[in-house]
Amino acid sequence: MKQKPIKGLEKxxxxxxxxDKNKSKIVAHGKSFDEVYKKVDREKVIFMAVPPLIPYCP
Numbered sequence: 001m002k003q004k005p006i007k008g009l010e011k012x013x014x015x016x017x018x019x020d021k022n023k024s025k026i027v028a029h030g031k032s033f034d035e036v037y038k039k040v041d042r043e044k045v046i047f048m049a050v051p052p053l054i055p056y057c058p
Contacts, residue, residue, distance in 0.1 A: 013053055018045040 006019065008026060016036045018028040021044060028039040036047065 012050045015050055017048050017050055
């Protein structure tokens with residue numbers, strides 16, 4: 001099963017985000033992992049660092 005892109009992820013470049021268990025919605029974000037960790041119920045989310053966007057040009 002192919003994962004669909006997460007809408008709005010580009011707004012959080014170089015930040016940490018917490019995704020719901022389905023990996024379909026951003027439930028919290030912040031500049032550091034600790035900041036996001038304190039905002040959410042850790043049992044119900046997946047943490048992810050959003051890398052810088054690099055344009056792809058073949």
